[in-house]
Amino acid sequence: MSFLKRYLIAGLLVWVPLGVTLLVVRMLVRWLDGTLLLLPEAYQPEALLGFTIPGLGVALSILIVFITGVLVANLFGRSLISLWERLLARIPLVRSVYSGAKQLAETMFSDAGQSFRKVLLVEFPRKGLWTLAFLTGTDHGEAQEKTGRDVINVYVPTTPNPTGGYFVMVPREDVVELEMSVDEGLKMLMSMGAVVPDAKKEALELAKSEPKP
Numbered sequence: 001m002s003f004l005k006r007y008l009i010a011g012l013l014v015w016v017p018l019g020v021t022l023l024v025v026r027m028l029v030r031w032l033d034g035t036l037l038l039l040p041e042a043y044q045p046e047a048l049l050g051f052t053i054p055g056l057g058v059a060l061s062i063l064i065v066f067i068t069g070v071l072v073a074n075l076f077g078r079s080l081i082s083l084w085e086r087l088l089a090r091i092p093l094v095r096s097v098y099s100g101a102k103q104l105a106e107t108m109f110s111d112a113g114q115s116f117r118k119v120l121l122v123e124f125p126r127k128g129l130w131t132l133a134f135l136t137g138t139d140h141g142e143a144q145e146k147t148g149r150d151v152i153n154v155y156v157p158t159t160p161n162p163t164g165g166y167f168v169m170v171p172r173e174d175v176v177e178l179e180m181s182v183d184e185g186l187k188m189l190m191s192m193g194a195v196v197p198d199a200k201k202e203a204l205e206l207a208k209s210e211p212k213p
Contacts, residue, residue, distance in 0.1 A: 033057030035064070116155075119185035121176035124156050124168065131156060132178075132185050136167070143169050159189045 035057045036044055046052050071077040089095045118135040137153035144151055150172045157165035178185070184197040 029055055029058055032061045035061050116182055119178045119180050119182060120154060121178055122154060122156065122168070122170055123174065124166075132189055133157075133168075133170075133175075134182065134185070157189055159192050162186060162189050 033054065041047060045056050072081055088098050115136045116134050120133045120135055121130055122133045123129060124131045133154045133156045135152060136155050151169040152172050152175065154168050154170050155165055156168060180197045187195045188197065
C-alpha cells in the first residue's frame with residue numbers, strides 16, 4: 001500500500017497543478033473570445049471559416065488594447081477621450097462607476113502607485129487571529145480626520161479565491177509589513193497556507209538586491 005500511495009501522490013503532484021492551470025487558462029480564453037461578438041456577424045471567424053478557432057478572442061483583445069493605446073498617446077486621441085469623459089460625466093450613475101474604475105486602473109497600473117505592491121499581516125477578523133492582506137492606499141482623507149489616527153487602506157482577500165474579500169482601514173501601527181512578494185502572498189492564500197515562502201531565502205535575495213556601500 002505504501003508503494004501504491006507513493007506513486008499515486010507523485011502522479012497527483014504532476015496532474016493537479018497542470019489541471020488547475022489549464023482550467024484557469026481555458027476560462028480566460030473563453031472569456032476573451034467573447035470579444036469576437038463585437039465584430040459584425042458576417043465577419044466573425046466562425047461565419048467566414050465555418051468553424052471556431054479558440055484563442056482568436058485573445059489576439060483580438062490584445063490588438064484592441066494596443067490600438068487604443070496608440071490612439072490615446074497623441075493629442076488628438078487625448079482630446080477624444082476628454083470629450084468622451086465629459087459626456088459620461090453627465091450621466092449620474094455611469095459617471096460614478098466610470099470615475100471609480102478609472103482611478104483604480106490608474107492607481108494599479110501606474111509605476112508610482114501603491115496598490116497591491118506590499119503584503120501585510122493584519123489581525124482579522126478579530127484580535128489574536130492573523131491573515132495576509134494587501135496594501136491598497138495610504139492617502140489621507142476624511143477617515144483619518146474622523147478617527148484621529150494614521151489609518152491605511154487594506155484589502156483582505158478570501159481563500160482559496162482571492163478575488164473576493166474585504167476592504168478595511170487599519171491603523172498603521174497595527175500592521176506588520178512582510179518581505180514576501182505579492183506573487184508569494186497569492187500562492188500562500190490560494191494554497192490555504194500549504195505553500196509558505198522561505199523567509200531565509202527571501203531575506204537573502206533582499207540582501208543581494210540592496211546596493212553595497
